[in-house]
Amino acid sequence: MPELPEVTTTVKALNKVLPGLFVLDVWTDLAKKDQKIKQFKNTLKDKKFFNKFRRDIKGTKVKNVERRAKYILIHLSNKKTILIHLKMTGHLLFGKYEFNKKENKWVPNEKERKELRDPYNRFIHVVFTLAKSRQRRASYKNLVFCDARKFGKVTMIPTTKLYDKDSTLQVLGPEPLDNKFTFKQFKKRLLIKNSGKIKTLLMNQEIISGIGNIYSDEMLWIAGIHPESQPANIPDSTLKSLYKEMKEILKKGISSGGDSTSDYRHIDGKKGSFHLSHKVYKRKGKKCSKRGCSGVIIRKVINGRSAHFCKIHQKLF
DNA sequence: TGCAGTGTTGCTTC
């Protein structure tokens, strides 16, 4: 689901279709009149914010789309940036949709519906209408935010303020696939806290950004490290292999078009294929597929998250 | 049938 490879896949696809399009309008069914929950202020879940968001966005043009950690950044010509986090079940679709007044919801138009026979298209919560010019509404397309559990977040920030002190993006750790992110830095960042389990640290966005539950399980399996190992106890040679496998598995995720174990979809509604090559994630009770290993994959809750691993070849340091 | 489990983050509590 939406971890670095999924968000990368979506952003790459959006960059092929969105730049240059004008935003004609935006619709949502998420906005609540009196949003009392603090973390939803300044998001589309807040009616007041949505009204302002809609005023700001109408008539602007999309410049380009960028990824930072698991965030999607849509830069606009009005010097503002739409910030989207897919959280657990969110995904973006691009195509032609129609508002069905009878059912009071958006549906893919007939042509697209045939290809998108997918139950998750039911959960449409935000719809942007875009076109090549401010006038040519006839040739519109929609950018659609689907999210079964409604955990996802959509907001907007002035582009220059994105990396202000204490902002959401400012506190994020380095990008794991950045060439400047060396082994030395990787090790240093894992040791920052002086304690903690390797799996939890890998998923901590302030230490390294973009890694979540699935990819952390998979990279630890390949590197032969038990998820509860303390980084300080892991020998350099093993840590080096984790560093290498981290990059490899994330790249494999990207080349597989992401992981569709659950709701994640490409912008055309198609599934990614990374879930077909899982070695541990969601494979509880299955035989460990490492050559010569006699282990069985187990599931254990570690710091509130389910971890999947092989007790035999994944060594506890 | 009912309830445990589901990818993430950030607020609250200790």
Next chain:
DNA sequence: CGAAGCAACACTGC
């Protein structure tokens, strides 16, 4: 201060 727990929500699968 940091770490742990849980809430945000709706569905699936045992």
